Amino acid sequence: KQEVTQIPAALSVPEGENLVLNCSFTDSAIYNLQWFRQDPGKGLTSLLLIQSSQREQTSGRLNASLDKSSGRSTLYIAASQPGDSATYLCAVREDAGGTSYGKLTFGQGTILTVHP
Amino acid sequence: NAGVTQTPKFRVLKTGQSMTLLCAQDMNHEYMYWYRQDPGMGLRLIHYSVGEGTTAKGEVPDGYNVSRLKKQNFLLGLESAAPSQTSVYFCASIRQGSASPLHFGNGTRLTVT
Numbered sequence: 047k048q049e050v051t052q053i054p055a056a057l058s059v060p061e062g063e064n065l066v067l068n069c070s071f072t073d074s075a076i077y078n079l080q081w082f083r084q085d086p087g088k089g090l091t092s093l094l095l096i097q098s099s100q101r102e103q104t105s106g107r108l109n110a111s112l113d114k115s116s117g118r119s120t121l122y123i124a125a126s127q128p129g130d131s132a133t134y135l136c137a138v139r140e141d142a143g144g145t146s147y148g149k150l151t152f153g154q155g156t157i158l159t160v161h162p
Numbered sequence: 163n164a165g166v167t168q169t170p171k172f173r174v175l176k177t178g179q180s181m182t183l184l185c186a187q188d189m190n191h192e193y194m195y196w197y198r199q200d201p202g203m204g205l206r207l208i209h210y211s212v213g214e215g216t217t218a219k220g221e222v223p224d225g226y227n228v229s230r231l232k233k234q235n236f237l238l239g240l241e242s243a244a245p246s247q248t249s250v251y252f253c254a255s256i257r258q259g260s261a262s263p264l265h266f267g268n269g270t271r272l273t274v275t
Contacts, residue, residue, distance in 0.1 A: 089266035
Protein backbone atom coordinates (compact mmCIF):
# COMPACT_ATOMS: atom_id res chain seq x y z
CA LYS A 47 0.00 0.00 0.00
CA GLN A 48 1.35 3.39 -1.03
CA GLU A 49 2.01 5.77 1.85
CA VAL A 50 2.82 9.45 1.33
CA THR A 51 4.45 11.51 4.05
CA GLN A 52 5.03 15.25 4.07
CA ILE A 53 7.57 16.95 6.27
CA PRO A 54 7.34 19.36 8.00
CA ALA A 55 3.69 19.38 9.04
CA ALA A 56 3.87 23.15 9.50
CA LEU A 57 6.36 25.82 8.59
CA SER A 58 6.52 29.52 9.43
CA VAL A 59 9.01 31.74 7.61
CA PRO A 60 9.64 35.45 7.11
CA GLU A 61 8.83 37.01 3.78
CA GLY A 62 11.57 36.70 1.19
CA GLU A 63 12.97 33.42 2.42
CA ASN A 64 13.54 30.48 0.09
CA LEU A 65 12.02 27.27 1.40
CA VAL A 66 11.70 23.56 0.67
CA LEU A 67 8.76 21.28 1.33
CA ASN A 68 9.34 17.54 1.35
CA CYS A 69 7.22 14.63 0.19
CA SER A 70 8.21 10.97 0.45
CA PHE A 71 6.42 7.88 -0.84
CA THR A 72 6.94 4.20 -0.14
CA ASP A 73 6.24 2.59 -3.54
CA SER A 74 8.40 3.87 -6.38
CA ALA A 75 6.11 2.41 -9.09
CA ILE A 76 4.38 5.69 -9.73
CA TYR A 77 2.73 7.19 -12.81
CA ASN A 78 3.11 10.81 -11.78
CA LEU A 79 3.34 13.10 -8.76
CA GLN A 80 1.37 16.28 -8.31
CA TRP A 81 1.76 19.22 -5.94
CA PHE A 82 -1.35 21.11 -4.85
CA ARG A 83 -2.11 24.23 -2.91
CA GLN A 84 -5.19 24.51 -0.67
CA ASP A 85 -6.40 27.81 0.76
CA PRO A 86 -8.70 27.73 3.82
CA GLY A 87 -12.26 26.79 2.88
CA LYS A 88 -11.28 26.12 -0.72
CA GLY A 89 -10.55 23.18 -2.95
CA LEU A 90 -7.15 22.07 -4.12
CA THR A 91 -5.38 23.92 -6.92
CA SER A 92 -2.82 22.07 -9.00
CA LEU A 93 0.62 23.69 -8.92
CA LEU A 94 2.93 21.26 -10.69
CA LEU A 95 2.71 17.77 -12.12
CA ILE A 96 5.80 15.64 -12.68
CA GLN A 97 5.54 12.58 -14.85
CA SER A 98 7.42 9.49 -13.73
CA SER A 99 9.99 9.96 -16.50
CA GLN A 100 10.76 13.55 -15.49
CA ARG A 101 13.14 14.89 -12.87
CA GLU A 102 11.66 18.33 -12.28
CA GLN A 103 9.07 20.90 -13.27
CA THR A 104 9.15 24.67 -12.86
CA SER A 105 6.46 27.33 -12.76
CA GLY A 106 7.43 30.85 -11.80
CA ARG A 107 8.92 30.80 -8.30
CA LEU A 108 8.06 27.14 -7.84
CA ASN A 109 10.27 24.20 -8.67
CA ALA A 110 9.36 20.59 -7.98
CA SER A 111 11.81 17.73 -8.24
CA LEU A 112 11.25 13.99 -8.31
CA ASP A 113 13.60 11.17 -7.37
CA LYS A 114 11.63 8.00 -7.99
CA SER A 115 14.32 5.59 -6.87
CA SER A 116 14.54 7.15 -3.42
CA GLY A 117 10.80 7.87 -3.21
CA ARG A 118 11.17 11.60 -2.72
CA SER A 119 9.92 14.86 -4.13
CA THR A 120 10.64 18.42 -3.05
CA LEU A 121 8.79 21.64 -3.71
CA TYR A 122 11.08 24.65 -3.70
CA ILE A 123 9.52 28.09 -3.27
CA ALA A 124 11.80 31.03 -4.02
CA ALA A 125 11.46 34.45 -2.45
CA SER A 126 8.36 33.53 -0.43
CA GLN A 127 5.50 36.03 -0.07
CA PRO A 128 2.60 36.30 2.40
CA GLY A 129 0.30 35.27 -0.44
CA ASP A 130 2.06 31.90 -0.52
CA SER A 131 0.53 31.07 2.88
CA ALA A 132 -1.59 27.94 2.39
CA THR A 133 -1.52 24.18 2.84
CA TYR A 134 0.60 22.36 0.29
CA LEU A 135 -0.19 18.74 -0.53
CA CYS A 136 1.56 16.23 -2.69
CA ALA A 137 -0.22 13.31 -4.32
CA VAL A 138 1.21 10.25 -5.98
CA ARG A 139 -0.60 8.32 -8.69
CA GLU A 140 0.28 4.64 -8.87
CA ASP A 141 1.35 3.05 -12.12
CA ALA A 142 -1.57 0.88 -13.25
CA GLY A 143 0.00 -0.60 -16.37
CA GLY A 144 0.91 2.65 -18.07
CA THR A 145 -2.54 4.26 -17.90
CA SER A 146 -3.82 7.01 -15.68
CA TYR A 147 -6.32 4.74 -13.90
CA GLY A 148 -4.01 4.27 -10.96
CA LYS A 149 -5.03 5.23 -7.47
CA LEU A 150 -4.04 8.68 -6.21
CA THR A 151 -2.65 8.83 -2.67
CA PHE A 152 -2.36 12.16 -0.87
CA GLY A 153 0.00 13.28 1.83
CA GLN A 154 -1.32 15.05 4.93
CA GLY A 155 0.04 18.40 3.76
CA THR A 156 2.38 21.10 5.02
CA ILE A 157 0.81 24.24 6.45
CA LEU A 158 2.92 27.18 5.32
CA THR A 159 2.76 30.61 6.89
CA VAL A 160 4.79 33.45 5.41
CA HIS A 161 4.78 36.49 7.66
CA PRO A 162 5.62 40.02 6.53
CA ASN B 163 -15.04 27.66 -18.23
CA ALA B 164 -16.43 27.12 -14.75
CA GLY B 165 -14.24 24.06 -14.13
CA VAL B 166 -15.60 21.79 -11.40
CA THR B 167 -18.71 23.03 -9.62
CA GLN B 168 -20.11 21.48 -6.47
CA THR B 169 -23.54 22.09 -4.99
CA PRO B 170 -24.50 22.75 -2.28
CA LYS B 171 -21.61 24.52 -0.52
CA PHE B 172 -22.94 23.85 2.99
CA ARG B 173 -25.52 21.49 4.42
CA VAL B 174 -26.67 20.39 7.85
CA LEU B 175 -28.47 17.06 8.13
CA LYS B 176 -30.02 15.15 10.96
CA THR B 177 -29.03 11.55 11.51
CA GLY B 178 -30.98 9.30 9.15
CA GLN B 179 -31.75 11.95 6.55
CA SER B 180 -30.67 11.54 2.96
CA MET B 181 -29.16 13.93 0.47
CA THR B 182 -27.37 14.11 -2.86
CA LEU B 183 -24.26 16.13 -3.61
CA LEU B 184 -23.89 17.24 -7.20
CA CYS B 185 -20.63 17.67 -9.07
CA ALA B 186 -20.54 19.13 -12.56
CA GLN B 187 -17.52 19.66 -14.82
CA ASP B 188 -17.43 21.44 -18.16
CA MET B 189 -13.98 20.27 -19.29
CA ASN B 190 -15.14 17.03 -20.95
CA HIS B 191 -13.03 15.01 -18.50
CA GLU B 192 -13.33 11.25 -18.55
CA TYR B 193 -12.55 10.54 -14.89
CA MET B 194 -14.33 11.92 -11.87
CA TYR B 195 -13.77 11.35 -8.16
CA TRP B 196 -15.38 11.98 -4.81
CA TYR B 197 -13.10 12.55 -1.79
CA ARG B 198 -13.72 13.40 1.81
CA GLN B 199 -11.27 15.47 3.83
CA ASP B 200 -11.07 15.13 7.60
CA PRO B 201 -8.60 16.62 10.08
CA GLY B 202 -5.73 14.22 10.65
CA MET B 203 -6.98 11.83 7.98
CA GLY B 204 -6.15 13.76 4.86
CA LEU B 205 -8.05 13.19 1.63
CA ARG B 206 -9.68 9.79 1.21
CA LEU B 207 -11.28 8.47 -1.96
CA ILE B 208 -14.95 7.49 -1.63
CA HIS B 209 -15.95 6.49 -5.16
CA TYR B 210 -14.74 7.21 -8.64
CA SER B 211 -15.80 6.92 -12.27
CA VAL B 212 -13.70 6.34 -15.37
CA GLY B 213 -16.52 7.13 -17.77
CA GLU B 214 -20.22 7.68 -18.27
CA GLY B 215 -22.26 4.87 -16.79
CA THR B 216 -19.35 3.35 -14.82
CA THR B 217 -18.49 3.74 -11.13
CA ALA B 218 -16.14 2.01 -8.71
CA LYS B 219 -15.47 1.92 -4.99
CA GLY B 220 -12.62 3.82 -3.45
CA GLU B 221 -11.03 3.63 -0.04
CA VAL B 222 -14.07 4.51 2.11
CA PRO B 223 -17.25 3.71 0.11
CA ASP B 224 -19.54 2.47 2.91
CA GLY B 225 -22.63 4.60 3.44
CA TYR B 226 -22.35 6.31 0.05
CA ASN B 227 -23.66 5.66 -3.43
CA VAL B 228 -22.79 7.35 -6.71
CA SER B 229 -24.10 7.68 -10.21
CA ARG B 230 -22.68 9.00 -13.46
CA LEU B 231 -25.52 9.09 -15.93
CA LYS B 232 -23.96 11.93 -17.90
CA LYS B 233 -20.28 12.46 -18.58
CA GLN B 234 -20.28 15.92 -17.02
CA ASN B 235 -22.08 15.02 -13.79
CA PHE B 236 -21.10 12.82 -10.85
CA LEU B 237 -23.58 12.49 -7.98
CA LEU B 238 -22.78 11.37 -4.45
CA GLY B 239 -25.68 10.13 -2.34
CA LEU B 240 -26.03 9.56 1.37
CA GLU B 241 -29.05 7.33 1.97
CA SER B 242 -29.08 7.53 5.77
CA ALA B 243 -26.66 10.12 7.10
CA ALA B 244 -24.56 9.39 10.20
CA PRO B 245 -22.49 11.76 12.36
CA SER B 246 -19.35 9.97 11.11
CA GLN B 247 -20.13 11.40 7.67
CA THR B 248 -19.58 14.94 8.91
CA SER B 249 -16.79 16.10 6.64
CA VAL B 250 -15.79 18.29 3.73
CA TYR B 251 -16.50 16.57 0.43
CA PHE B 252 -14.52 17.34 -2.69
CA CYS B 253 -15.21 16.37 -6.25
CA ALA B 254 -12.37 16.20 -8.76
CA SER B 255 -11.99 15.43 -12.42
CA ILE B 256 -9.15 14.67 -14.79
CA ARG B 257 -8.59 14.21 -18.48
CA GLN B 258 -7.07 10.90 -19.46
CA GLY B 259 -3.34 11.19 -20.00
CA SER B 260 -0.16 11.34 -17.94
CA ALA B 261 0.30 15.10 -18.17
CA SER B 262 -3.19 15.95 -17.01
CA PRO B 263 -3.58 17.62 -13.62
CA LEU B 264 -6.46 16.86 -11.30
CA HIS B 265 -9.06 19.65 -11.02
CA PHE B 266 -10.98 20.10 -7.77
CA GLY B 267 -14.24 21.77 -6.86
CA ASN B 268 -14.47 24.08 -3.86
CA GLY B 269 -16.03 21.49 -1.62
CA THR B 270 -19.26 20.84 0.28
CA ARG B 271 -19.13 21.19 4.05
CA LEU B 272 -21.57 18.66 5.52
CA THR B 273 -22.54 18.46 9.18
CA VAL B 274 -24.64 15.56 10.46
CA THR B 275 -26.15 16.08 13.90
